[in-house]
Amino acid sequence: MDKRQWLSASTPAQPDPDLSRKDRRSLEMDVQYWKASSKRKDNDISYLNNQIRGFKSQITRLKAALYKKGGKQS
Secondary structure, X not given: OOHHXXXXXXOOOOOOOOOOHHHHHHXXXXXXXXXXXXXXHHHXXXXXXXXXXXXXXXXXXXXXXXXXXXXXXX
16 A cells, blocks of 8 residues: 555645655655646636637627628627
């Protein structure tokens, strides 16, 4: 059984005394990786939300231009 998967909730300030220095460092690196990964995903979601907002406003402007020219608005 890999102890790291069960001890992932322990913080670097309170490491498990049974872990070796190498295991503790590995655990800290895993935590840093997952935090960075989560931040990247949050940034990707923000980027996509901004893209959607831009597309919606572009559609609104195109509908307004079409309506102004006397075309059908759907």
